[in-house]
Amino acid sequence: MSAATVLPPMADVLAALAAGQRVVVIEDETDEATGCVLVAAERAGEADVNFMAAQARGLVCMAITEARRQLLQLPPMAALHRQRERYTVSIEAASGVSTGISAADRALTLRVAAAPRAQPRDLVQPGHIFPVVAQPDGVLRRAGFAEACSDLPALAGRVAAGAYAMVLDDDGELLRGPALLAFAQCHGLPAVSISGLIHHRLLTEGTLRRTRSTELATPFGRFTVHAYHDAPVDALHLALVLGQPDPRRPVLTRVQAVEMQRDVLGFGTPAQPAWNLERSLARIGAEGCGVLVLLDERESPQQRLDRLELMAAPAPAFAQRALGVGAQILRDVGAHKLRLLSHPVPYRAVTGFDLEVTEFVPPC
Numbered sequence: 001m002s003a004a005t006v007l008p009p010m011a012d013v014l015a016a017l018a019a020g021q022r023v024v025v026i027e028d029e030t031d032e033a034t035g036c037v038l039v040a041a042e043r044a045g046e047a048d049v050n051f052m053a054a055q056a057r058g059l060v061c062m063a064i065t066e067a068r069r070q071l072l073q074l075p076p077m078a079a080l081h082r083q084r085e086r087y088t089v090s091i092e093a094a095s096g097v098s099t100g101i102s103a104a105d106r107a108l109t110l111r112v113a114a115a116p117r118a119q120p121r122d123l124v125q126p127g128h129i130f131p132v133v134a135q136p137d138g139v140l141r142r143a144g145f146a147e148a149c150s151d152l153p154a155l156a157g158r159v160a161a162g163a164y165a166m167v168l169d170d171d172g173e174l175l176r177g178p179a180l181l182a183f184a185q186c187h188g189l190p191a192v193s194i195s196g197l198i199h200h201r202l203l204t205e206g207t208l209r210r211t212r213s214t215e216l217a218t219p220f221g222r223f224t225v226h227a228y229h230d231a232p233v234d235a236l237h238l239a240l241v242l243g244q245p246d247p248r249r250p251v252l253t254r255v256q257a258v259e260m261q262r263d264v265l266g267f268g269t270p271a272q273p274a275w276n277l278e279r280s281l282a283r284i285g286a287e288g289c290g291v292l293v294l295l296d297e298r299e300s301p302q303q304r305l306d307r308l309e310l311m312a313a314p315a316p317a318f319a320q321r322a323l324g325v326g327a328q329i330l331r332d333v334g335a336h337k338l339r340l341l342s343h344p345v346p347y348r349a350v351t352g353f354d355l356e357v358t359e360f361v362p363p364c
Contacts, residue, residue, distance in 0.1 A: 010200050013192040017156035022048060024184040025148050025164070028195040028352070031177035034166065036145050037189070040153040041114035041161040048163065049110070050103040055187065058166030062091075062110055062131045063149035065160050069133050072113065073120040085132050085146060092127025100128045114161040129163075137207055137232040139198050141324040143352070148194045151201070198324070198352030207232060208328050216240065220285025223292075228329055235296035239329050240281070243289030247336040250358045252290035254280040254341040255326035257297035273363045275341045283341060283361075291335050293326045327353035 013023050020043030026035035037056040039048045041063075052060050064072075074088035093112040097105040109129045112122050135142040138151035149162035167175040167183055175183060184191040212227040223240040230237055245251040254275060275283075277294075284290030330338070331353055339359045 007193060007196060008190045010192065010196065013190050014152070014156040016190050017153055018158060020045075022051065022187075022189050023152070024167070024180065024189050024191040025145065025152070026180050026191060026193050027143070028193050033177055033180065033193070034174045035180040035183075035191075036149070036164045036166045038149050038152060038162050038164045040156065040158040041110045041163045042153075042159045044107045044110040044114075044163045046102075046104040046107050049106045051187075052163070052165035053103065056165040057168040057172070059130060060106060060128075060163065060165050061146075062113060062129050063134055063146040063162045063164060064088075064113070064131050065150055066133055066136060068113075068118075068159075068161060069131070071120075072118060072123060074123075074125075074131060085144070086134075088131045088133060090126040090128065090130050091123045092125070092129070094122055094124050110163045114159045116159060135324075137324070138201075139194055139324060139352075140201055140205075140207055140328065141232075143194050143198060143324060145194075148197055151197060152192070155200075193352075195352030199354075202328070202353070208237075208325065208332070210332065211236075218281060218285070220281045221288075223281075226329075226333065228332075230296070230325060237296050237325060237329060238294040239333050240292040240294070241333050242284050242287075242291075245289065245291060245333060245335045247334050250337040250339045251335045252284050252287045252341065252361070253293075253330065253335055253338040254284070254291070255293040255295070255330070256280070257295045275363050279363065280341055291330060291333055293329050295325060324353075327355055330355060 007029070016023055017038070017040050020040060022037055022039045024035055025038050027033040036058065037052050049060060052058070069088060074091065077087040077089055091109060091113060092100045093105070093109040096108055099105065100109070106128050109123070109127060112118060113129070113131070115122070132146040134147040134150040135144070138147040141147070145164060145166070149164045150160045153162050154160035167180060169175045169179065181191060208228045208230055210226055211229045214225050216223045216225045221242050223242050226239040226241065228237045228239070256275070256277075258277065280292050284292060336354055336356065338355060338357050339361055340357050341361050343362050344360045
C-alpha cells in the first residue's frame, strides 16, 4: 500500500460498529495484507450476511471468546492442536429459521448466539454459521482475524462477538493490499488494520507486568532474566537478555514455548532441525548480545503424544499465537529490529508492536 495511506481514526471505526455498521479489517498496511468484512454479531441483519456472501464471498464466521464458547457449550470441530483456527461445531438458531442457509436465517443465528443471555438450548448443531474462538486477550496474544473480530465489537461497547467473512477477488483468491482499500472505499466502509488495533490496545491497556529481574549465570554467558505475569491466563513468561539490545540495530532473538520433544528430548525432524533451548542460548552467547523469550504455553498430554508419534515440529499455529505476548516482551526489553532464530514464517501485524523482522536465521 502507499506510504500515504491513511486509515480513519479508531474512534470512527468503533462508532460505526457500535451503530451496527460494517467495517473492513485488514492485517496491516502492506501490499500482501488480507482482510475481512466485520459487523457486530448482535447487530447482524439479513443485508449484512447477504453482503458478506455476495460481495466479500468468504465463509461467514462468528468470532467468539472462550467464555462465550463455554456459555454456549460448543465443542471444537476438531482436535484443537490440529487447527490453525479454533473452529467449534457449526450452529443454527433452534427456532425461527427454515433451511438455515438464507441470509435472514444466518443473521438470526448470529444474533441468537451473541445475545447476552444466550443459552445452549437456543442453538442446534450442525448449522450454517461457523464460530471461531479467539485467543484470550485477543490481538495482544495473537494477531488474527478471530481475535480482531471479537476485540473490535467489545471496544465499541457491544458483545465481544463479530460476524465476519474474508474478502475474495473474482477468481476466488484472497483480495490483498491496495485492492482491499479500494473494496472498502467502493462500498463506503471504514477500514481498520490489526496492527493499528494492537497499537491502540497497547496505548490504552496493560496486560503484561514485569514482576522481577535477576542475574543468571549460564555456560553461554551471564543473562539478565525478566519475569512477566500474564494476567489473562495467569501465566509467567521469561525473557533472558544478554548484553544491551539497541532498538536501532537488529538483535538476535528467539521466541518459544518450552516443549518436551524439542527442548528436553532434542527432537526435530530430519528435514527441519529445530532451534531448541540449549542451541538458542549457545548462539546468543556466541553473538554476545540477544534475547530469548520463554513463553508459558503448557502442552497437553495429547499434544506431547502426537508430537512424539509424528516426530513433528511445533504446531504451525504457534508462531502467530506466540506473536502477541512475545512481541510485548521484546518491546519492553528494547528489541525492535529482530534477527529471528527461526525458519521463515509469514508474520502479520507485527508493525503494531513497533517490531521489524529483518532476517530469519534457520538452524544449521
